[in-house]
Amino acid sequence: MTAHPEINGGSDLDRLHHDEITVAMNWVIRTCQDIIRDHSHKTFWVPTGTATGAAPATEDLIESARTDVLSKLRRQIDGADAIIDNAEHERTKRRG
Numbered sequence: 001m002t003a004h005p006e007i008n009g010g011s012d013l014d015r016l017h018h019d020e021i022t023v024a025m026n027w028v029i030r031t032c033q034d035i036i037r038d039h040s041h042k043t044f045w046v047p048t049g050t051a052t053g054a055a056p057a058t059e060d061l062i063e064s065a066r067t068d069v070l071s072k073l074r075r076q077i078d079g080a081d082a083i084i085d086n087a088e089h090e091r092t093k094r095r096g
Contacts, residue, residue, distance in 0.1 A: 017087035024080035
């Protein structure tokens with residue numbers, strides 16, 4: 001999140017929020033693209049360490065799902081959500 005000294009006027013704050021949210025969402029999209037590039041084959045998830053079409057052990061599948069996909073997405077989504085929550089909080093505070 002961008003630290004901002006005194007911002008003059010609501011339009012400056014709106015612009016800051018717009019930029020912060022856009023950057024955060026771009027990182028979510030980039031993370032999705034990285035996961036697809038690194039862990040998929042023909043748009044299907046391929047767990048780490050398995051050949052295409054191989055059936056990994058359930059424990060390996062769980063670990064790969066969390067490591068390769070879910071934790072990466074969760075970090076980006078949580079960060080983007082925090083930025084959006086902050087923007088909403090600041091907008092509410094400004095309005096009244």
